[in-house]
Amino acid sequence: MTDALNWKPAATPKAESIDGRFIRLEKLDPARHGDDLWEVLQGPGSDPVLWDYLPYGPFNERAAFDSWLQGNAAGHDPLYFTVIDRASGQAQGMLTLMSIVPDHGRIEIGHIAFGAAMQRSPKSTEAVYLLGKLSFELGNRRLEWKCNNANARSKRAAERLGFQSEGVFRKHLVVKDHNRDTAWYSITDDEWPQVATGFERWLSAENQQDGGQVRTLEACRKG
Template identity: 70%
Template sequence: MPDSLDQWLAAKTPDTRTLEGHFIRLEKLDPTRHGDELWLALQGPGSDPKLWDYLPYGPFNERPAFDAWLQNHAASRDPHFYTVIDQPSGAAQGLISLMCIVPEHGRIEIGHVTFGAPMQRSPKSTEAVYLLAKEAFALGNRRLEWKCNNDNARSKRTAVRLGYTYEGVFRQHMVVKGKNRDTTWYSIISTEWPAIAAGFEKWLALDNQPKSGQIKSLEECRASAV
């Protein structure tokens, strides 16, 4: 059932506060402080060769182009970019944003997910999405979106794992890097969020994340939270 609008006001827009988690924190993107580490994480030795396949930019073979890209991101208000900081080391390891920000309708999206190899398939990547989703609903949004290229099987699997609901495909939605993009849409709505959030919190709990690896999957934690 849709949530009641009797008490609802327009959502707030994201600000520059740092969002703290167990494994990572999200800081407002600052190219001066984060640039060197992001260059290493996203373009250095050991970086993910498939990272840029479905992003509308990159890869960057030269540092000046990368720095200009970061500066543009930092200046943007929509998308609103965060740097993902590894808590133990303090190193910047990725980027993520809140975007398509429509406060009057309470609609927002998590996008521009650009995680370095050390973050992928780890609690850090899941916690980054959790922290932004938590912030999105705390700001008063009613709907959180996830969109990706329909050919991007990895992103589609991720959306389902994170608890998003599949909504359909927009055919011939965009042209990206000279190629057609059919876009797959997913969402979480505000009435679903409490149970999904509880699942995230169970999965991210330190007793579920020993050094040997997770005990229960995110799907199992979410199911037990319903």
């Protein structure tokens, strides 16, 4: 737990490659990742509700999608990572570190767009774990998760991943011409060690068997 009286700003994240057991995170590179991302996010087998609560998309034309990727890759906040499936080498999704405020040690995981092959799999969980681990190694005090309060799937994911609910900001944003009430979640630096241990137990070879998980992530967090 950080002592506010001796606070030192967190370091700023860089989009460097991070290796996990199931995935590798790489800086978004439209030239290398674009074909795969178009297929998994917009192709015939893509998630039909993926774009419902994102402030952009869906993309009906490849040119518009490529332009969107180029803009994302050029930015630093949000800082985009591509998720690479280590078994196949395919780019299967994206997520970011965003709302980066080093002076106060605050950072958020957001802009999550996972292809169908990542959803409800160890790959999606490991992607969040790796960015959470990086966030706290950089010296942050607080890791945030925010979503539309109507997005039940994202809220369930936040709670499963160990984020604590902090309430709802009513009429927070207007997104795609609709009101967005925003649900806020966080993990703090003093909570992270237990959350991280739960991730590591859940992702381990002992827990991930051919038939699926042995114990749930929530159970692994409890000990």
